[in-house]
Amino acid sequence: MNCAKNALLCKKSRLLFMSEFEKWVDLYTNELYKRAFYLFSNKEDAEDLVQEVFVAAYAQLPKFRNESSPLTWLNSILRNKAAEFYRKKYETETKIRLDHFFNQDKFWKQTNNIESWTDDEKNLLDEESFREYLIKCLNELPEKWNILVKLTYLEQKKSSEICQETNITATNYWKILQRSRLQLRECLETNWFKQNA
């Protein structure tokens, strides 16, 4: 803010700006916290993330354009900060093993699960219990994978962006998705579909 020219106007706009920011904190803290908790499945990390989001938003406020809603803008900062958190926490690359699913010939170990889930997969979307199991299965994945899967789907970003933000190679990213998806399928098959069969 350029305060040299008109000190009074400057003070006024600063007050306006502060009260606007305070309003955002009041309005959106809970919502952002829920998003953060969804990503990290952990209260402390989620609370820290929300604080970081607002501190960053405060610093970047001059960049905020009214074209997007404040919440949309804050959500994008949250995603960014979450990726940063992920990058720092999981710097080391771990080897992804698939021998639970494939034999030495790289063929499926389990060959009895060839029935389709439904005639039309679109029906699964409306199936409340399916969605519940999917969330449950997602949270059963190791944290390193489930955060990445959630980040991927949170705002439909391109994989190149996710890789850049989290600093993992594209190959490793697809391997993590592959491993996660194999496990999700298995988890859903043993839980949801067995019960509904």
Next chain:
Amino acid sequence: MLKKILHITILPCKTITYLIEKRISSSLTLREKIQLELHLIVCKWCAVYNKKVNAIHQILAKLHFDATNKIPDLQQSDLEKIKSEIRKKTEKN
């Protein structure tokens, strides 16, 4: 036996499950595309897996609204704590 030969000529299932992910989140080379399509025609296990992956993919894309809604609200005391932390951290600037 035939199964084995096929898997050697048009990529093993393990690789196919990787290509399925690559196709969803990015794109395949022409060669990969052809290998994947051919494999899916001859291998019923991968074909059904592919269908299930696509279902999971579509549902995950819509899931987080549901998932975040189910998370309990912040308790008032925690909310106040976070707010005062934010105030502290932003007032310094």
